[in-house]
Amino acid sequence: MAGSTGVNLKCIFIFCALFYECFSITFGPGKTYQYKYETIVNFNEAVSYGKTVGFQLSTEFKIGEIFRAGDTQLLKVQVTTASISSFARPEVKGELVKLIKYPIYFEYTDGVIGRVYTSEVESIFCANVKKGLLSLFQLQETEGQRDEIDVAGECSAYYAVYGGRITKTKQNCQNVEIAGEYENVNKMFGVSPDNSFVTHYDTADGIIKSATGSSRHSIVINARPQLSAAVAAIQRLHYVSDAAGAAAISANNIKEALDLIYKGEAKKYREMLLPSGPEVQECTENCEKPVSILQNVKEDLTSEKLSKIVSGKAYLKLLRAFRNSGKASIEEVLTHKDSYNIVKQLIDVAAATQTPAAHEALMQLITFTDESAIDYPERFIFASAYTTHPGEYLLKGMLELMKKKVPNESLRESIALGMGAVVNSFCKPYGNCLEYSTIAEYVNYVETELKSCEEEECKLLYVRSMGNAGLAKFLPSLLNQALNSKSSTVSLTAIQGLRRMKISGFKDQVNQVLKSIFHQNKRNYDSSVRIAALEILLQNGISTGGLRNIVLSAMYDQTEFEVSTYLIKRMKDLSESDPKFRSSLAVVLSDPMVNNYNLFAQKGKSSAFTGYLAETSSANCTYGLYQENTKSGVMKKSAMVVNVLNKQATQPLLTFGIYADGIEALVGDAAEGEESTEATAGLSLTMMDVLLRPVEFFRGMSGLMTAVWNAPSEPVSALQGNLLLQDYSHKIHLSNGLIVDASVLGVASIDLSGKISISLWYKNSHSVITNSGALVVEGSLQIDSEELKSGIRFSTESEAFIDFQTDVDFAEMPVKMCLQMKRPPISSRNSVEKFEKTPLCVPQWTLTNEAQKTIAIDRLPFQNVCQYVMKFMMVKILICANISATFKYSMNSKILCPVLYIQSLFLLQDQYL
Template identity: 25%
Template sequence: MNVLCVLFGWSIGVCYGFVLLSSASEQAVEIFESGRAYSYEYRSIVSLNEENRSGKVQAENPGGFSVEGDVTVQVVAEIEGGGRCLKIEFLSPKLRVPSKDRLVFQPSRLDATKNSPFFALWESGKVSGIFLEESEEVSMKNLKKGIASLLQFQLVNGKLETEETDSSGKCSTVYISTTDFPSNLTKTKSNCISPDLDKQEIPQNPSLSVEILSKRTTNYQFQQNPDRISSIHSREIHSAFLSAREEMGNRLETEETLILRRFGNVDIENSQKKAGKADEFVENFGREKGLTYARESLLTEIERNADGDVGKSFGKTVEFHRDSLKVAEVATTKQSRAFLEVLKAARKAEKRELLDVLKAKKNKEILPQLYDVLGHVGTQEAHQAVTKRLHFEKHDLTDLSERYLWALAFSPRPRPEVIKDLLDKFSKLNDIPEKVQETLVLAVASMARKLHHVHQGTFEAVQETILNNLDYAKGDGKLKYLRALRNLKAPNTLPVLFKYISSGTALEGALSWRAVEAMVKDNRRLNTTDVLSEAEKTLFQLNRRHDSSARTIAADILIEESRRSGKLSGKLLDFLVLPDPNYEVKRYVRQRIEMAAERDGEFGKSAEKRWKGERLLNNYSGASPRGLSVSLARKFLEHPSWNGSLVAVQEMKSGVVKRGKIDVVMEKNGLEDELFSLGIFSNGLHSFMSGDEEEAEEEGTSAATAGIELAVLGAQIRPFVFFEGQGELMGHVWSGTASELTPAFQVITLLQDQSEYVRLGSGLIGKIDIKGAASLDLSGQIEISLWNRNARSLVRKSAGIVVIGSTGIDSSFVKSSIEFVSSIEPILNLQTDIDFSSNLQLCMRLTQPETVLRHTVRKIEAIPENKKETRTSKNRKMSVPGKSYNFNKKNNEMCKALFG
């Protein structure tokens, strides 16, 4: 006979679970009373589909399956202390899978797997344990835990908030009923956690994050005379999608139902009896039936080999994707996808296998890409394999050393032991090349920053190393440590940075301000009185003469504070009115105020009002200030989730870009997230220009230098210097070595890396996995003609971006999944043309060529037992039109003069 066991208990006068409930009228209610057997029809439906945040009805049939059968329940023993033991049997479980537009029965492992009665113990309305036959498969045990979890509830009058553990994990649970005897009871579970299951996610850029939303609701219907459960209906929805594009994601839905079909009396005289311990009762039952039972909790278990086949080894995976990893495929989606596959294999590989791949001569051409992979693996074992082959002090390994350190800097999950090893090498190896040394200190600063909440000791060790070396360094040796403080973003280093701002060299002051700016962007609460006071001293040169780059960064901080307060600072207004020998700084400040006004309506109204009230600004001369400096923001993405902007800044000196940058910024509800920043800098090039009035010379700006700076996902890397000194510059001019498009920086990095298991109320376990990667290339070229007195430069930033997201269930009797793959290859060109043959003409053009966004969705249902598999797929393509971004009226006029 099919039977169910449950313990009951009272708490503070309220009876919970299948127990006597005292209503206002003192009428006793007993559910699942002794001497009766209840038979229910059971169905569990799993649906897998694309995420649908728009609310539109989707026409296609979802993937998924259902499990169906009968469940019988009966009280078989009363346990000492007032509890009860019930026995449940799950009869004739069957599997249905999709076929055309409906679900049909298919033979599966469920048909033949061992399936014995099981017992559930109740105490105070909760299932305190469940007895399952030891030799049953994990998949069958999990289904039974799901059935027992459905029967766990508390009868209440009104509302009860509590915490329960069942097949969904440990959850915050709310019960709501509106009647004395709840003919309708609703249970809602939220914040379900499973600390025992693997979970990994990137704790960095918000716009790149993955959101996982879950909703779990169960409704209970009761009948009276006699009192019984007539139906249970449970529904869950688990959505996983990209924060930046909510339509890129998957949805897992489940519906469980238990519907009462019949009940009746049953002779249980021989089996129902008093028992001091439930364990003894179950043991006796098992001995009679030749079964062995073990007590377990309601928490479900991951099946062994639930991830399906192990896949190819690391070596074979590298071999398969070798061509895709080569330099020829840089900035393509093909390379990004290959990177994700190789990374997956590398995380499972042992140190010996990793070393063998690095040693193989056939992999020599793709070593930079392999170091990208191993830097993102980030384990101690992978790091040991790399350092067996890669010696930072060897000059011929400089490029590979930097490539690996960049990967570590960009990796979302740095390991404390790896940081410790890098610090040891930095301290003990005296002959590390300067480039590698700077990249190493920048990398450990970026890595420590990501760990500062969980490994404070590691963070403090890195900070101490940077500050100590900064104190002892001489001359330009200090610069790399100031850049490292920009990556570390430690608020308690502000006094040190202020010291270099007030008394350091011009370049030290500018780099210190960049570190302060990075901190303020990361934490707006750091925009304190001290920071603002120091910014005023720098912009208005109250304590000393400052480099123009330091002044413009200080202006940015002051303008941002004005924007946040909603009022244009009177001091900034005075600065625009009063004379200043460096008119490009004034031009820059005005441009930044106008940009802030465009992006913030309230601030714009305030600024316009004050602007119009200032007669020295509100005139023709004030409306057309002298200078070529530019500051603007242009939308490249408008979306309900996040908007994207290109923020372009050009600080000019004598017609040449002294400091310029283009930031890729994502925005949502006032939150800004900077993903990439490309900077250009130069000094001492004004001697090539003719006729223009010279600005006041600044300290340290006479030597001819030029280069680029790059920050990726918040991590600043060392600057790339094109030339240093007039002689090296003239060598490039006469030889034309920079006239071809030349790569300056290439890397493959992770964008998303979210993976977690989700326990479902039905007893099944879902897995969500979303990974994204970008293959990046930064290239440039410059042509200078002294004969024609003109110059042309091009900076190209290109990427191949791929995001792969899968949601599925992998059990011994069925495998079902849905996967999306999104890919795009965007390009951004910044072209500058200068004619200094007579009147200076400077034309800047920022363009984004047309590209295509591809999105593929695949659904797979497979039955391992009979090797039956069904696949469906859908492909979409969306053209992203090309754009040419408008700078300003003056730039347009000069472009027209140059090109007609």
């Protein structure tokens, strides 16, 4: 038995040795192997497929050993024939002679490719194509996973071996050089890339008989998956024959062997790694200087064209030029005589460029020391707050401005808020960005200044900056201000500052503080502070027991009946969209001691409501209307919240918040203790989750009446600008050595304007608020080479506006009011362009497909509501007050919102007479 076992083990050993030998890849000395090779590159949409464009490159080459140093071979590859043809038009074909001219050499050790050598005069394009060919010879004969330096970068490769057949799958390929690559870290406005690499080999007698490889790369716009593009690369290698080759070079090492090869030539060799390299491209006939582009787009960038498609397209065209330009070229545009009327729009472009050169050019233009001239600085801060990939140079510059304490208080607050927003964008890609000295300096500065503040305004400045930054490091400071501040405004702002923080790891700590505030365990809090704490508690998710305690507080605590009313309506509203919360609430309400008349028969008028503004297959847009009243029934705070939701994320778009104190005296029904409160109203505006500088409408009766008499009867633009939403740039290294440039840019051009006429004599008013905007998204996948031009471009553009019209007649009671919300159908135009241009065909061949789609709106709130004002009309009043409030944000329209606010006061008055 023992002898039999020994024989079996010996047979197994011999079989394994033969099996290993049959596909161990070797290139014997003195032999040359001839192969045929072809590669195909084609472009198409990633989702819906149309006609494909691209090209096919076919070659024959010889490979053989010319020197060996131990286990390392120096192999030579000489292309003997090369041709190229159009994929869409096979009849267009010809020779690619430049690929034949120079051989390429590479080090080869146990199936791993090392350094690559070629002539100094070899073009990068030809070198990349040959590298793609070489990469097929990087092959391991043992099964398993390993990391490799590949033509596509640093990859994780997995080998599956089936006798003489090997399958190689590559994953997680990372570019060796990532300079100039960036993306918007905001998932809603991001891009979802996808890629796959697989190669199948047939081996026999120690050589590769054939190989077939394919790689596919795609990009899909998250916000609109219909916008997509894909590129596929196919490689085929086929063994032809072998023959006797040239004698090996006699040398001591590889360097000496290469010196002998290039001896006597004017140009020496160039040493490279296997990953494909970028071509250095000069400015071609399609490359324009920014100042030349300015001449073509200056009319489209005027204030009158904002919110139009032409404005968005002009913005993107100039942005691309700025990103490829230096400081002098950008400064030339900013100070050009043709830029006089469009400087603000040029500031939008320069800030979105996000390069040190553009930032330096802007700093030459803008001054922060003039207390009265703040239009340009404000526009710069506004645009910088929405940068997609800010550099540390921007952080340093804004931190210096923040520390300088500029003379204008409003500008100083804008800088603090903008700095927080830039910090948030900078830190999102990192788990902990405090390792950056500028971030650590900002954190220490803000916390130190907050501790030294004594005045409410000082504390609010730093608390708001912390909220925009959204750093977990600020959590203890915000919770401390929320819990212990004597100012209800500071407490409220600190709670709202938690909105951008990832508090999942601190959930218990946060909930404990918020519960203490809501239930007033230690002291009494303003009702608005309690409601803000309630909102975050409900969104974070609390235990069934905690939810029961909150519900019971609404039943038994009627000293703050407006809070109880809001609580019940908000829970009902949330239960309609959150299944988990609905289940917890159902458990609580299953108890008859809770689910009864005492709970639901609240006497307050506060409200909370959420509905759909638009529904599509890829995303939904929701609006929320929230209102808190005083005990007298007059509106205290209200908000309109607009969010966009898709599979990737929920993105807050707009939040309009209005606050009012002391208004009861104006309608003649102030509650006890509130008679002496000064009448005050203001607005907070959050756009794209970035809190902008709050604005006070008026303070006192004189301020209110001044607003009435200065109401604008002609349309006034209150907030204008171009905001960069989509921003993606990436280099895709194909398996055949070519590089594809992937780019997506998207801009929202917005204009919020309005007008109002009010007559105290005729006791009526008419107002029209127009929210208009345009969206332009342009993307492409194209070969990054001057030798070959092929790719796909896609774009979408749409334009829309919403009119809010309010007519009020308060000549007699009851007050008559008509609210109308109008929006025409949205027309969206999509375009796909596929093109190819080879060295054989000078004119570029283009295939264009355009589609236009009209989206009808059939679910708008208050589309045409005209009726008498009743108590249940509070929500309808709210939407007018909220939308109109946005226009106060402009420094040039200080009176628009207060007047519309007066309208709501007149409407409210009818309920209390």
